[in-house]
Amino acid sequence: MYDPTVARLTYRALLGRRRALILGALPLLLVVISLAVRGLAGADDQTAADVLGGLALATMVPIIGVIAGTGAIGPEIDDGSVVYLLSKPIKRPTIIYTKLIVAIAVTMVFSAVPTLIAGFVLNGNGRQVAVAYTVAALVASIAYAALFLLLGTVSRHAVVLGLVYALVWEALFGSLVPGARTLSVQQWSLAVAQKVSGGELVTSDVSLTTGTVLLVAVTVLATWYAGRKLRTLTLAGEE
Amino acid sequence: MSTLSIDHVSRWFGNVVAVNDVTMTIGPGVTGLLGPNGAGKSTLINMMGGFLAPSTGSVTLDGQQVWRNETIYRHIGIVPEREAMYDFLTGREFVLANAELHGLGAKAAQQALATVEMEYAQDRKIATYSKGMRQRVKMASALVHEPSLLLLDEPFNGMDPRQRMQLMDLLRRMGDEGRTVLFSSHILEEVEQLARHIEVVVAGRHAASGDFRKIRRLMTDRPHRYLVRSSDDRALAAALIADPSTSGIEVDRTEGVLRVQAVDFGRFTALLPRVAKEHGIRLLTVSPSDESLESVFSYLVAA
Numbered sequence: 001m002y003d004p005t006v007a008r009l010t011y012r013a014l015l016g017r018r019r020a021l022i023l024g025a026l027p028l029l030l031v032v033i034s035l036a037v038r039g040l041a042g043a044d045d046q047t048a049a050d051v052l053g054g055l056a057l058a059t060m061v062p063i064i065g066v067i068a069g070t071g072a073i074g075p076e077i078d079d080g081s082v083v084y085l086l087s088k089p090i091k092r093p094t095i096i097y098t099k100l101i102v103a104i105a106v107t108m109v110f111s112a113v114p115t116l117i118a119g120f121v122l123n124g125n126g127r128q129v130a131v132a133y134t135v136a137a138l139v140a141s142i143a144y145a146a147l148f149l150l151l152g153t154v155s156r157h158a159v160v161l162g163l164v165y166a167l168v169w170e171a172l173f174g175s176l177v178p179g180a181r182t183l184s185v186q187q188w189s190l191a192v193a194q195k196v197s198g199g200e201l202v203t204s205d206v207s208l209t210t211g212t213v214l215l216v217a218v219t220v221l222a223t224w225y226a227g228r229k230l231r232t233l234t235l236a237g238e239e
Numbered sequence: 240m241s242t243l244s245i246d247h248v249s250r251w252f253g254n255v256v257a258v259n260d261v262t263m264t265i266g267p268g269v270t271g272l273l274g275p276n277g278a279g280k281s282t283l284i285n286m287m288g289g290f291l292a293p294s295t296g297s298v299t300l301d302g303q304q305v306w307r308n309e310t311i312y313r314h315i316g317i318v319p320e321r322e323a324m325y326d327f328l329t330g331r332e333f334v335l336a337n338a339e340l341h342g343l344g345a346k347a348a349q350q351a352l353a354t355v356e357m358e359y360a361q362d363r364k365i366a367t368y369s370k371g372m373r374q375r376v377k378m379a380s381a382l383v384h385e386p387s388l389l390l391l392d393e394p395f396n397g398m399d400p401r402q403r404m405q406l407m408d409l410l411r412r413m414g415d416e417g418r419t420v421l422f423s424s425h426i427l428e429e430v431e432q433l434a435r436h437i438e439v440v441v442a443g444r445h446a447a448s449g450d451f452r453k454i455r456r457l458m459t460d461r462p463h464r465y466l467v468r469s470s471d472d473r474a475l476a477a478a479l480i481a482d483p484s485t486s487g488i489e490v491d492r493t494e495g496v497l498r499v500q501a502v503d504f505g506r507f508t509a510l511l512p513r514v515a516k517e518h519g520i521r522l523l524t525v526s527p528s529d530e531s532l533e534s535v536f537s538y539l540v541a542a
């Protein structure tokens with residue numbers, strides 16, 4: 001199910017171009033902001049939870065997910081170089097599964113690690129806030145990577161659509177509109193984080209069971225459908 | 240030895256019919272897929288390579304379906320027309336990755352690079368390659384698993400004459416080894432130099448199939464049309480129509496030209512200057528009015 005050559009090509013494509021700069025810039029910004037907040041406001045648990053919830057989980061994680069998820073396959077489909085993967089005796093779902101693993105790993109490294117660092121900077125992991133949000137970032141990375149990999153497989157405008165989803169749905173509606181919250185990766189991952197933190201500073205609108213089921217369902221369905229789409233991917237000619 | 244069968248294949252995109260009920264069999268040796276730009280060659284090659292589903296009909300390689308069948312790629316090597324190819328890798332890394340995806344190793348990759356004579360630049364990034372070098376590395380990636388069928392979409396585009404000759408030699412060698420090699424081109428001379436067997440596609444239809452020389456003769460023997468301007472159009476018309484190589488002449492007084500239709504190309508081209516000289520007529524313009532590849536192909540469709 002996992003092909004090391006496909007993984008190597010995907011890693012190099014993701015981390016070798018301008019994408020790596022963007023991937024690195026957002027986590028750096030989070031840490032810098034955390035340092036500033038800590039310097040100005042001191043160690044405060046509520047402030048730490050606000051920064052990690054509003055900036056890290058609601059904004060940075062989905063954006064990193066968009067860049068890694070769509071970037072793992074979208075550019076190859078756009079420029080046609082995916083033909084070198086498709087013209088091989090490798091099952092198409094194996095290609096998708098491998099790219100998903102890479103996208104998850106990249107999203108985790110560039111979102112969960114800086115979330116943990118920022119958490120420790122903000123309040124030294126007081127009341128488990130840093131660890132809770134890091135766990136949320138880790139589980140959200142899986143679902144985001146799968147969703148945006150699917151988007152990269154089905155649409156040529158994956159980055160734009162992904163950013164609209166990440167910023168409008170997750171960051172805006174997911175935080176503000178009650179109804180939209182239950183259909184938000186952010187809230188599902190918060191349900192897991194709530195369990196880790198003990199439920200005082202980190203809360204979710206959905207139960208742990210609902211959150212877990214939806215996270216797994218979205219990841220599995222998106223991956224299955226992306227594999228299916230890749231099997232019938234049409235490479236239009238130049239004519 | 241592999242045989243690719245295209246059986247009553249059509250493909251349409253919305254209301255546009257790109258390929259219309261094409262049936263052909265491609266056997267071992269080099270076959271040229273000839274047709275003007277936009278004739279449906281790329282659509283056909285994409286269907287042959289399993290990257291596009293036929294709307295109707297079937298494409299099979301030795302009896303096995305090509306569409307939605309990943310295992311078929313053990314036998315097929317593909318050289319796409321598009322340029323994009325992991326520019327951040329070196330030539331060696333690229334060919335090695337292709338070998339690994341076939342379950343092969345560095346030895347196969349090295350052999351393929353040697354076959355296309357690209358060892359000297361194998362450690363340079365693909366981004367720095369010329370078009371011809373890219374084409375050769377693409378060839379190496381397609382040859383790495385020694386496929387029995389090689390599909391090449393416009394492989395000579397943008398190559399200089401030396402690179403073209405090298406690639407032609409290579410493809411000829413592949414054909415002589417018993418592989419089935421199919422390449423598309425819109426340039427008659429390219430096909431003439433390389434393929435004895437050709438398949439002609441015009442406007443999505445299969446226009447001709449068979450030995451190149453026969454089809455070439457058919458192309459040469461078709462009625463040719465010329466525009467002629469001279470110092471005495473009427474006298475020239477009278478002299479030309481007396482010869483059986485000319486089947487019709489129109490004196491176009493508004494344009495001030497003769498429109499000549501010749502049925503025997505070789506004889507007419509010798510006749511025209513001779514007749515003009517004998518009658519003391521000066522030829523001001525002699526230009527073929529239907530020499531475009533499209534008109535040659537249209538004639539073939541009608542024939």
